[in-house]
Amino acid sequence: MELKKEIGEALLFWYDHNARILPWRADKNPYRIWVSEIMLQQTRVEAVKPYFDRFMEELPEVKDLAEVDEEKLMKLWEGLGYYNRARNLKAAAQTIVKEYDGKLPDDYDQLLSLKGIGMYTAGAIASIAYDIRVPAVDGNVLRVMARLLGDDSDILKEKTKKEMAARVMEIMPDQRAGDFNQALIELGAIVCVPNGEPKCSECPWDTVCTAYREDLTGRLPVKKPKKKRKIEKRTVFVIETDSMVALHKREEKGLLAGLWEFPNILGKCSQDLVEETLDGWGMSDCVYEFTHEGKHIFSHIEWQMTGVLVSLKEPVELEELTWVSKKDLEEEYAIPSAFEMFRESLQSAY
Known part of the structure; x- marks a missing residue:
């Protein structure tokens, strides 16, 4: 033309x-x-x-x-x-x-x-x-x-x-x-x-x-279908005290590289697996409840996530966790939007 x-x-x-x-x-x-x-x-x-x-x-x-x-x-x-x-x-x-x-x-x-x-x-x-x-x-x-x-x-x-x-x-x-x-x-x-x-x-x-x-607007433009996204189930732990929350920093390479996140593990955990995981983290003396379920779509993968809110009296020190104040979480720490729904589980921030 x-x-x-x-x-x-x-x-x-x-x-x-x-x-x-x-x-x-x-x-x-x-x-x-x-x-x-x-x-x-x-x-x-x-x-x-x-x-x-x-x-x-x-x-x-x-x-x-x-x-x-x-x-x-x-x-x-x-x-x-x-x-x-x-x-x-x-x-x-x-x-x-x-x-x-x-x-x-x-x-x-x-x-x-x-x-x-x-x-x-x-x-x-x-x-x-x-x-x-x-x-x-x-x-x-x-x-x-x-x-x-x-x-x-x-x-x-x-x-x-x-x-x-x-x-x-x-x-x-x-x-x-x-x-x-x-x-x-x-x-x-x-x-x-x-x-x-x-x-x-x-x-x-x-x-x-x-x-x-020529009445082709519904057919154009043409895009070759993308490969189906991989589905990955994850359990996300929102671990808090009255004023603090536990974060984990992701690896420097790969998906969401170097960003802060709520601790999470692969797979959808049953109640027994949640308790086993928390025991392994030294958090057996806690109160927990299942909260949000949701999904987040990346270009090549879809996370299907289940949230667990974990309430502790005092922070439990673990090498892989960083405890920050809830105020700092809001003002200083960037949390990817994949975890935004779980932020809502937190009790009053400060």
Whole structure:
């Protein structure tokens, strides 16, 4: 399908009248754009807003991010998931301070060389902050372009992504590259939506869209089904005294690497196994009860979890446990969202 440059101008006109007001769009600050793009990966815009505001208040400059304490960074990121993204942000900030005088480079390839910045993020920063004419192809853009073109290629394949990026360049205006990329993303986010019926009557491209004309919106885009997630049952122990709670720090490699968690073991424990586990930890003199049951889905694995609230009079010292005050748990220690439901089991914090 041949694409005419005029449809890029039509999209910009639509964007000028329909763009959402978002905190990272207030100016073209490269640092704010970068942080927002990393936060927005796998997370909805409305959910990101409070995280972004808090992050910017605490770490307003690249230098602040480069120097932030690891625990504070994890706490600022708590709830966003994919914690390695925060670690990569810090590592890239350190490189920016060291090699680029604390300013994000205004060069696509140099941006791409920074840790945690892939083709999409480099394109977003380069175009939005510096108006460099490069594509920024995310899931929204892939969906819009697949429907526009009537393309049934698997959008999860790198070959398809590169081909779509080339097609985007065919319609990108010579000016306002950043606005155009944001417009294309915005179109996918609020009109050509990922779930449910697209709002074709509100689309500036309804007259040229192949999927709309041929009634293919329900079939496009095409994604090859992912492998089934592995199911893993776990028992989570929320161990508390009146003012303290026991945490465990995960290994530095693997899932949720280096993060704090409530102690947990593989398998769904019966009452006998719970008591055996607690005896092994020297906690036989305790009161316990089963609490929440829930699940948490990672990209490749699903945890099905059962909670056990354990109440002690005094902390029991174990090498693998760290006792912290409930106040510090709320204010300083980052707990992955997988365990958030179990935090609710705690008695009054402090």
